[in-house]
Amino acid sequence: MLTAFLVFFPLAAALLLHFAKGSAARILALGASFLELAVAVFAAIVYARSGPTGFDLNLSWIPSAGINFHLGIDGLSLCLVLLTTVLVPIILATAFRHEEYENPGAFYALVLFMQTGLLGVFTAMDAFVFYFFWEVALLPIYFLASVWSRSDRRIQITFKFFLYTFIGSLFMLAGFVYLYLQTGPAAGSLAAHSSDIQAFYTTGKQLAASQQAWLFWLIFAAFAVKMPIFPFHTWQPDTYTESPAPATMLLSGIMLKMGIYGCLRWLLPVVPLGVTQWQQLVMVLAIIGIIYGAIIAIRQHDIKRLIAYSSLSHVGLMIAGVFSLRAIGLQGAVVQMLAHGVNVVGMFLVADAIERRTGTRHIADLGGLTRRTPLLSVCFLVMLLSTVALPLTGGFVGEFLLLAGVYEFNMWAGAIAGLTIIFSAVYLLRMYQRVMLGPDSAHSDTMTDLTGAELTMFIPLIALVFWLGLFPGTFLHLSEPTISSILTAVGR
């Protein structure tokens, strides 16, 4: 019940928003997202007490085909459910800051609609339910990123984004359909096949290595585009840069995690032999992504674009951690998914605050902003240092575990991947120096500090940065059983 409420309540709120106008719409949207957060926290408490059993929801959906509407929450899902429900209120609040949005009610409704899609993805326990929500999440973000963007190139950019991700997911669907046709009937079902996750796990690993080899790429295509991994990333920098701030936060903060989550839940245990065959190639691509993203980030002049490339680089490390197939690497990926979600939303929040005040994102036009903005400077610095992986912050725990995993896989890979920390220190600190410190610019006198409302948005993010940095055990403990069962399935 709780699972169904979590997934469908945002959708219901989104539909209700149709009837609300002006500030009523804001209150309704924000209220709904807070209620959702409260329910998620409640679910976490229930989970801590009684484990995953009570969260299973298994309804008949297409009985003739053996497809069930199966949702469930385990520790891994719970981490991402919490991330989503924490970030959505902040993303909505960012949207409130933008008075210029036309038809804002529709904007909030789409954000909530997207939340339903995301939570569906993170809780789906049936392959077709997973695919269904995967696409449901794409529709709202496409409209959010395109209709409310002010860029001249928005049509081409979002079109490319849509085509890329949709084509990627069609490959995944093809892979799922093939696997589905190999499954046997579920217990007590009249249908010849079943698309339940357990059926996929048992069927997938029995397939011949050669079959798993190409199935791996079919399924991985969707995840590779979504994360994105080099060389499937070309949609990402443009889309991140030109989308309105809340859409960018949704894309980078949560939607990107769909890809990593997908690898953990629907790739590694489903085609374990395929994974071991391609492990090295993916590792190489991931490490190329780390270096490539970082080097390009150094050369950027636009704050948002710099963060976009930085995100590309950090995602590379997460993929490398996942494909190290070591417990420590996978656990690191879980923590880093959370930490990166918090960090990148915080960074884009800073970028948005600066852009709204100065009207520019161009680093060369900025400088000396810190004089009048002590609060902004501190918030910026915390988010930045967590992204750079300074000890005590969430980014440090995540990246440390990830690097340890990669190091276990291969020492040299670990060494090269470790450059990410140095590189990100270079480009992020340089940006901070040129934007906040440095010689005064035209904006340094007119710049205003964070308002109370904005500060309230940063406080939970900063709290989470330190929570993840100081007590990562909370989340590691949650995800541990799932991670170890995944590794057992892969044969580690």
Next chain:
Amino acid sequence: MLPIVLLSVFGIINLFFGFLRSNRVLLPFALVVLALVFGLNLLDWNHAGSITGLFDSPYVAQMLTVDNYSVAFSGIVLLTALVLLPFSRSYVAANEPNLAEYYSLLLFSLVGAIMMVSYNHLIMLFVGIEILSISMYCLAGSDKRNVRSNEAALKYFLQGAFATGILLFGIALVYGATGTFQLNELAAAIAAPANASLQSMLYVGVLMMVIGIGFKVSAAPFHFWTPDVYEGTPTFFTAFMSTVVKTAGFAAFLKLLLVALPGASAVWLPTIVAMCVLTLLLGNVGAAVQTSAKRMLAYSSVSHAGYLLLGLVAGRGQLSGPAAQAIFFYSLAYSVATVAAFGVLKLVSDQRQREDYAGLAGLARTNPLLAFSMTLAMLSLGGIPLTGGFFGKFFIFTAVVAQGYIWLVVFAVLMSMVGIYYYLRPVIAMYMRPAEPGNDAPIVVDGFQSATLVLLALLTLVLGILPGFLSNIL
């Protein structure tokens, strides 16, 4: 049987309304008739031989059969006509002369469609196709003062007549080889041929029948009439053509292949596979290069014929098997979405006088409901989840993969990626491009049309979210 009788009788009664000075009575009358017939048709569900008992007489029963298959496809056809009718309002408002005849022709064409989905005898198939087609030839030319409409009617008529000739020739050859018109006797005769020397005659006959019906459902390489005819025909009747004609055509096609010709699959299967590949390719690529929304929809209807042909490739076994289920679901989802798309396009083009993408620009601002309906229709036609079109494709693809045609499905998936490209273009125009200055007044939509669009949107969503209740009914 009752639907056929009633539609014919009411169609004739409707002709007499032409004597009235006012056209006002026509639309309500047609709606009531269709709603009545739709309901009566559903009463025959699970009553093989029809509740009226008219089918118990062996004479009728050998010509037509009423079973769940025919009821289901008649249901789609009648429902499509019913939800399409509200968009004919502008003809009534313009007090078009001869309007009564158009409505009568629509009713008559439905008689043909229902005969096509319930035939049990090749002559009934032929008669059904002719009733449907001849009504359509007239309706294609119904915009008498427009050269394009005249051209459409002429092209449609010439090529349709040609196709009918081929079909009839095919039927004659098959009869010559087997000595029967009955579907089940045909199957038996093909399975155990009495005279082996007539085999080649049978095969040629089968091939000609496949080509003849292929013409009617606009399968490539016999599709070339489609874009011109669809573009020239008044939008309202284009919608009718691309839904009712296609649904009835494919239902008839599938029945022919499943019931009568399973023994001749060595001939028709490779033909259908080749037609399917060509149709998918030409339909999708053709649609991608269009600048007119109406012409894009015409090519898109060709491409959907390709997906339905794909369903025929899986056509083995019973009339209640996975192939029939998939084609039923696909036709329903396709018809609902197409009616919505053409409905919006008609409303827009009536007022803005243009049928290209630019004519749709700015619609999200002036008419959010129209833009939303059109978007949903495009997503459904493109096969994106949350809409009925996704499950239509899903069921068809799954049925075909289960038959082992993986490469064909891969090709179809690639083609549906092309589909996304052109289905997004109207959406982009509506939501992201400003309307032409001076041509940006809100489109006038009456309450009845809005209600119909909402109903269609809901149907699309229900098919896309809860497909279970219709996916296994046959």
